[in-house]
Amino acid sequence: MPIIVSENIGEPGSRDARRHREKQREDIKKRLPEIISKETIITGDRKGRARKIPIRSIETPEFKHRRGEDSPIGVGQGDAQPGDIIDHRPAPGDKSPGSAGEEPGVDYIETEITIAELVEMMMEDFGLPKLDEDKRHKIMVELGYKLAGVTRDGPWPLLDRMSTAKQAIKRFWGALYALGQESDKDQLLCYNALKQANGQLEAALKLLADPGFQATEQEIVPLPGLVISHDDLRFRDYKRDLKPQSRVVILFLMDVSGSMDDEKKYFARSIAFWLAEFLRQLYDHIEYRFIVHDVEARLVDEESFFKKGEGGGTYCSAAYEKAVDLIEGEYPTSSWDVYVFHFSDGDDARPSASVRGIRRCVEMGINMFGLAEIKPYSDHGSELRREIINNLPVQEEMAEGTDMTVISGSRGFPFLGATILDKEHIWSALKTFLKKDRWHNE
Amino acid sequence: MSNVSDNELRRLSTMEDRIREIATEEGLAIREVSFEIVRPSRMFEGMSYLFPGNFSHWSHGRDFDRARTIYEHTMSGVAQEQVWNFDDPRAFILDTNPFALKVLTMAHVFGHVDFFMMNKFLQQGRALGDIAIEARSAAERFAGYEQKYGQAAVEDLIEAALSIRWHQDPDIFFEEPDEEMVRSQLLALEKARFEKDSRDNRAWQRLSGEERGELMDERLAEISRRTPPRPTYDLLWYMINRSPKTLKPWMKDVLTVVRKQARVLAPNIRTKTLNEGWASYWHLRIMRRLFSEGLITNEEHGAFMSFHAGLTARHAKSLNPYNLGLAIFEDVEERWNKGRFGRDYDDCKNHEDRINWDTGVGLGSDKIFKVREGYTDRMAVEDLFSDDFIYQAGLYIFVEMQIDDTIFSEVIDASTAQNIRRLLKNIFANSAMPIVITVENGNLGGRQMLGLKHHFDGAELDMKHAERTLANIFRIWDKKIYLETVVNGEPTLLSHDGKHFKVITGRQLH
Incomplete structure (x- = not known):
């Protein structure tokens, strides 16, 4: 039987593979709250725009034996003796946003998804928290100079030879036409006269007036240099290169007094990470500043921001004053969009000063003041919280579609306070912070 | 565009002829095989759709992506070969493989084809009808259903069927008899039991005629109502016939096709180790012959040997059927050649004697052909996995345990021959679905x-x-x-x- 060499006809494999990837995306969407609170996504380097996280393929469910606690077993082959460790690997639960435990000996081939794709899915899920173009602050940024268009005069080095030649050719055909009109001779004869006269119209006319003038050239070749005028010169023009750029600064504030333990810090980090990733999608340029406080506030770098502090008392107002200074000095709200997010556990020794601080921030024209109270000591809410409710134009409510209470600003007061009690509230808080109608000052 | 030159194609043709001659000489069952040299993506389709031209489903797409990813990560030296158990066997050869590997694929495929033709379980798989034609026609019908009833409805139903497709009677020829027939048999049986009780059972005789009649009516009524009359393993079959959801004809069609395909494939899964072992056993011998006859070059033979070593490597955390299957046939051949079987050998406890045991009986070849004819993987473990073999094959049991963020795999003390045999029997008993x-x-x-x-x-x-x-x-x-x-x-x-x-x-x- 002959051996057939076949070509591909149709690609059912690629088509079905695409469908499988769609299913994966649907699956991820369903599990977003779980996925985004995974530690490994949040930690890792900041330059992670293109960072990818592995995702499992979709399995058709079947009855399976339970694995996990009762140690999974398998059969292998090799030189190993009882007691030998033949393999070790990171536990899958922390490595990828997958769920069920892996079978022993099965290496999953995983596909990947970028953080940006995840953010996009979250946005869809949240109901389009997209900023209107004109709601963002834009400034003109000078990128240098760029060449643009042509002009009639300029320095010789910028002479645009092509444009100049084009003008000259136009003039050449114009001259031929004029000669024809004047002398009533055909174009070829006119061309010969013009050429012999070296581009001088007067001389050419004289030649044409002579009845014995004969054409020597049988073909018209347009000569840009033949008839030239200063008017034909064209120069390249240049302009300052300006581009509107939207820019945003996020001021992250955090209480670093002793009561903020690792878990609270992790919640804070998780919310901060995703807020930043969201805003990154919306602005051309994003900056972050980090302010930590106990009774005093100081600017720190990102790394120290998430480190555990040891401080004693807590004045939230100190951090708010620092934020006001920073906005005044470096991020005027006339040219920056400004977001302030404060992570605390509700501990505050001078709540009334803090309320004044919040008011000052808001009066500066920032886009939003967010306060996340993470696992406050009292279920009834902190003193700061009570102070805010009593003194600012806010109301307390259940955040839509969650079991989390929020304090939200009314009458255009861009304030939002969320009380985060467990891991699921990370999702609720993000959803609330980013909810569509929070983005516009009514 | 194909990567295969005319010259290479001619040489492959020559090889095919010679391989067939060698296989015939060695006593393998020969069929004309239609070999097709394919681009990688067609190979991946072959590997992921169960049957050529089979219906479209995302689970096939997932397997296609997997095959492609493995190929892209390793580029060469993967066992990318695909052959179907059809009456007219078909096989794919990967066009990007070097020449030596293309020849190897052919030799390997002739081993598989013999196994397909001669192994009695695979004969059963083939006897269920022309599954290739059925798969292609199902693909067309399913595409039509998608148009008519929507992609989601069709693919969800396919998924539901795939979920339980392996839950069938282990005997693929067992067809559930008609419920009414079973029921009338059960009723007759019950009546006979009553008559017997009436005669022989003291307690029974103490009851009044009326009481007896009531009891009997009650039990008979219970039998008449009961569905299924006897418990059945065949989940899909039962649901296709009895689902309270009025299954539309297209739904029954989808469920029936998935059930049938699983039925046909079950014997393949239950003989996977032996089948790959047999094909590897023969490709090794055939390639040696081709080399000794000067039909493949030194260099090509080297490429083959290094590929073969990779293919039959031991896997620390899984069973490699190419390794284990080949080891089974080589061990059986040696033991039956040297007479290391039967009472005398089993009773011999002297290590020295056992190692040098050779009666010169020379039954090896005969025995391996018998094994390929009548065994499943589970039967092989039961009959052929001697303590010595388990030791030589380096088999062990490992457990996985998590300590902090790391999973460790540790070989356990209980890796005795007896335990390994027991575990392997479980694994192979119904490799497709160990849960009954x-x-x-x-x-x-x-x-x-x-x-x-x-x-x-x-x-x-x-x-x-x-x-x-x-x-x-x-x-x-x-x-x-x-x-x-x-x-x-x-x-x-x-x-x-x-x-x-x-x-x-x-x-x-x-």
């Missing part, structure tokens, strides 16, 4: 709820998978599903009503 489930009652509580039973063998079910599988069964049955099983050592009922999954501890079906 039967339909006990299709009219639970008189409300058409489905009662399933997990035949507990010491290993409990994973709840997450059970939940999702029951949800899939619900899609077909459309009324509440109950599954009797054991959770944390307690008899337990799992239930699913399409929305909620419940674990009811301490309850059983009856």
Whole structure:
């Protein structure tokens, strides 16, 4: 039987593979709250725009034996003796946003998804928290100079030879036409006269007036240099290169007094990470500043921001004053969009000063003041919280579609306070912070 | 564009002829094989669709992506070969493979084809009809259903069927008889039992005629109502015929096709190790012959040998059927050549004597052909895995345990030959589906709820998978599903009503 060499006809494999990837995306969407609170996504380097996280393929469910606690077993082959460790690997639960435990000996081939794709899915899920173009602050940024268009005069080095030649050719055909009109001779004869006269119209006319003038050239070749005028010169023009750029600064504030333990810090980090990733999608340029406080506030770098502090008392107002200074000095709200997010556990020794601080921030024209109270000591809410409710134009409510209470600003007061009690509230808080109608000052 | 030159093609043709001659000489069953040299993507399709031209489904796409990823990560030296157990066998050869590997694929395929033709279980698989033609025609029909009823409806139903496709009677020729027939037999049996009781049973005789009549009517009525009359392993078959959801013809079609394909493939899965071992045994010998005859160059033979070494390498954490299968045939051949079987040998405890045991009986070749003819993988473990063989093959049992964020795999002390045999028998017994489930009652509580039973063998079910599988069964049955099983050592009922999954501890079906 002959051996057939076949070509591909149709690609059912690629088509079905695409469908499988769609299913994966649907699956991820369903599990977003779980996925985004995974530690490994949040930690890792900041330059992670293109960072990818592995995702499992979709399995058709079947009855399976339970694995996990009762140690999974398998059969292998090799030189190993009882007691030998033949393999070790990171536990899958922390490595990828997958769920069920892996079978022993099965290496999953995983596909990947970028953080940006995840953010996009979250946005869809949240109901389009997209900023209107004109709601963002834009400034003109000078990128240098760029060449643009042509002009009639300029320095010789910028002479645009092509444009100049084009003008000259136009003039050449114009001259031929004029000669024809004047002398009533055909174009070829006119061309010969013009050429012999070296581009001088007067001389050419004289030649044409002579009845014995004969054409020597049988073909018209347009000569840009033949008839030239200063008017034909064209120069390249240049302009300052300006581009509107939207820019945003996020001021992250955090209480670093002793009561903020690792878990609270992790919640804070998780919310901060995703807020930043969201805003990154919306602005051309994003900056972050980090302010930590106990009774005093100081600017720190990102790394120290998430480190555990040891401080004693807590004045939230100190951090708010620092934020006001920073906005005044470096991020005027006339040219920056400004977001302030404060992570605390509700501990505050001078709540009334803090309320004044919040008011000052808001009066500066920032886009939003967010306060996340993470696992406050009292279920009834902190003193700061009570102070805010009593003194600012806010109301307390259940955040839509969650079991989390929020304090939200009314009458255009861009304030939002969320009380985060467990891991699921990370999702609720993000959803609330980013909810569509929070983005516009009514 | 093809990567195969005319010259290479001519040489391959010559090789095919010679390989067929050698295979014939060695006593292999020969069929004309249609070889097709294919681009990688067609190979991946071959590997992921079960049958060429089979219906479209994302699960096939997933496997296609996997095959492609493995190929892209390794580029060469992967076992990318595909052959189908058809009456007219077909096989793919990967066009990007070097020449030596193309020849190897052919030699390997001739081994498979012999196994397909001669192994009695694979003969059964083929006897169920021309599955290739059926698959292609199902693909066309399913595409039509998608157009008409929507992609989601069709693909969800396919998924539901795939979830339970392996839950069938282990005997692929066993067809469930008609319910009414079984029922009348059971009724007759019950009546006979009453008559016998009336004659012989003292307690029975103490009852009045009226009481007896009532009891009998009650029991007979119970039998008449019971569906299925006897528990059945064949979940899809039962649901296709008995689902309270009025399954439309297209739904029955989809379920029937998936069930049939699983039925046809089950023998392949149960003979996987022996089949790959047999094909590897023969490709090794055939390639040696070709080399000794000067038909392949030194260099090509080197390429083949290094590929073969990779293919038959031991895997620390899984069974490599190419390694284990080949080892089985080589071990059996040696033992039967040297007479290392039977009472005398088994009773011999002297190590020295055993090592040098050779009666010169020379039955090796005869025996390996018998093994390929009548064995499944499980039977091979039972009959052929001697303690010596288990030791030589380097088999062990490992467990996985998690310490902090790391999973360690450790070989356990209990890796004795006896334990390994027991575990392997379990693994191979029904490699496709080690969990036995039967339909006990299709009219639970008189409300058409489905009662399933997990035949507990010491290993409990994973709840997450059970939940999702029951949800899939619900899609077909459309009324509440109950599954009797054991959770944390307690008899337990799992239930699913399409929305909620419940674990009811301490309850059983009856």
